[in-house]
Amino acid sequence: MVLGTVAFGSFMATLDSSIVNIALPTIRRELNTGDNVEWIVLSYLLVTTSTLLIMGRLSDMFGRKRVYMTGFGVFILGSFLCGISWSLWSLVVFRLVQGLGASMIFAIGPAIIGDAFSQQERGKALGLLGTAVAAGSTTGPVAGGLLLQHFGWESIFFVNVPIGLIAIWRASVVLPASAVAGSKGFDIPGALLFLVGVTSLLTGVDFGASPDHGWAHPTVMFLIAAGILLLGCFFYWEKRYPAPLLQLKLFRIKPLTAALAATGLAFIANGSNLYVLPFFLQQLLRLSPQNAGFIMLAGPLTLSIAAPIGGYLSDKMGARWIASAGLLLMATGHFLLSFLHDQWTWHDATWRIALMSLGFGFFQSPNSSSALNSAPVAERGIASSLIAFMRNLGLVFGISLGATVWYATRNSYSMHHLVSPESIAAQIDGMQMAYRVTAGLILITVFISLSRGSNLLKQ
Structure with missing residues (x-):
């Protein structure tokens, strides 16, 4: 219930x-x-x-x-x-x-x-x-x-x-009703530093990926610098405040830290895909928005089946191996999508999207379970929010990464081949590079996932 x-x-x-x-x-x-x-x-x-x-x-x-x-x-x-x-x-x-x-x-x-x-x-x-x-x-x-x-x-x-x-x-x-840790005083300065710092950083990243601004725009550089500075102050403050918003000692728990890092990197790859894929389906394959939407449904439909299976297997075999195997499947899906072409049919895209989502489903549930199992009961709420935070942070950075790699590669291709950046050849080259980058990123995530070990708290 x-x-x-x-x-x-x-x-x-x-x-x-x-x-x-x-x-x-x-x-x-x-x-x-x-x-x-x-x-x-x-x-x-x-x-x-x-x-x-x-x-x-x-x-x-x-x-x-x-x-x-x-x-x-x-x-x-x-x-x-x-x-x-x-x-x-x-x-x-x-x-x-x-x-x-x-x-x-x-x-x-x-x-x-x-x-x-x-x-x-x-x-x-x-x-x-x-x-x-x-x-x-x-x-x-x-x-x-x-x-x-x-x-x-x-x-x-x-x-x-x-x-x-x-x-x-x-x-x-x-x-x-859940057990409470009790109120030792809420860390208002820490909360404000985190709130303003994250907002500034994410706004800068969002504007940086926009064609209207770009990474060299003064506003973008100021927002990103301010965000990094404020978050640095946040961590400095948390070390010294007696009742901090975030207990930094949590990051000494290796399975928790590895799970959070893996979450962020996996969602960066996912965010990049969510940005690039609709443009590929509609601009290069010339599908209607409705038909493109139906093809993209292969992702969540596969995920809805894979997620409970991945969670069940992780309970029996351990999160480390199931999550890492899921990441390998996910990396394979991204790598296969890096061969995208305007001559593909909808079948070519659909099974690759399904494979990518199958791996993501096998990764996500075991990884979250590993993080929660590793956290002390009194800190489980903050551990849960850290997972959600890394997910959202990854999506924002992923969208910016996909846009930046795609546009930069596309523009470089157009300069070397003397064609328009909007040409099909330039667009394909940029999108392919975006998927190569995310495939490599997920392979790095596999090693992080494997490093988590299996010594979880028994609770």
């Missing part, structure tokens, strides 16, 4: 994200947002990523159930306000509220699963949770299309209200 309740919440939060993406063209047209429409997605992503660590700490201090239910309440309020937005910037502000609630849901969900299941069953449970996330990604574009066609863009936010109320009711009935 606990698994079903948390899975329902994860499904809802993931569904909302994929629904909003498909509604962006409609919102852009009806609210006349121009190129600023990206802030509807960016604002949500920034607030979610920059507050995950804070929410994990609050759940350790005051109890997971209380913070989790509060998160749903904030998410519902934000969704309702988004539905009544009258302009772009009102929608952006209300998306910040919605993202704050989503941060509580994403940060604490895996920790609740970790508390409810023994170490021998956590992998399977987290795999089933991964299936719910994949189902949300799969359902979002379909549900969003139906709502947009019949009820307008506002309905994609209003639909969260009744669903969210059901989720709060189920959480209040099903979720057990």
Whole structure:
């Protein structure tokens, strides 16, 4: 019952994200947002990523159930306000509220699963949770299309209200009260340094990959430098504060540190793929957005099957080997996609996407289970939020990596061969290089995954 309740919440939060993406063209047209429409997605992503660590700490201090239910309440309020937005910037502000609630849901969900299941069953449970996330990604574009066609863009936010109320009711009935670490004082300076530092860094990275700015733009360099400086100050402060937001001694736990590093690198590769693949399908294979969407469904559909199997196998054989084998499959998928060509049929792309997602499914659940098994019970909330943080951080950096490698290689090809950067040959060369880079990155991740060892805490 606990698994079903948390899975329902994860499904809802993931569904909302994929629904909003498909509604962006409609919102852009009806609210006349121009190129600023990206802030509807960016604002949500920034607030979610920059507050995950804070929410994990609050759940350790005051109890997971209380913070989790509060998160749903904030998410519902934000969704309702988004539905009544009258302009772009009102929608952006209300998306910040919605993202704050989503941060509580994403940060604490895996920790609740970790508390409810023994170490021998956590992998399977987290795999089933991964299936719910994949189902949300799969359902979002379909549900969003139906709502947009019949009820307008506002309905994609209003639909969260009744669903969210059901989720709060189920959480209040099903979720057990968790042990709390007690309040020794909340690290407000550390939280502010982390919040502003991550927001500055991610905004700089997002702008750097944009053709309108570029990495040499003064604003981009300032934001990235400020972000790095503030995060450096955050770690310096955490070493000295008696009740820090993040216990740095956690990083001495080798399986936890390896799992977090592997999460970040794997999601960098995944983010790059999510950015490049739609352009390949629509620009080079000349598929309609609808048909491209159907081909991309091969990813979440395969993931929904592979995630629980990977989790089950990790419970029996150990996370180290299953996660590492999954990464090898994932690297193989990326390497095979590096041979993409405009003469491919949809079959050529689909089975490679499925292979890549099969490996990702085998990796993700065992890796998360390994991290939670390694963390002390009193710090499991912060460990759970660190996993979610590395996931979001990886996606942002991955999108920037994919865009940067693709555009730089494409432009270099056009200069050496005296053709337009928009030519098919230049585009193919750039996309192929993006997948070669991610394949190499995942191979490095395999070695990190293997280094985690198997000496986990027994709890």
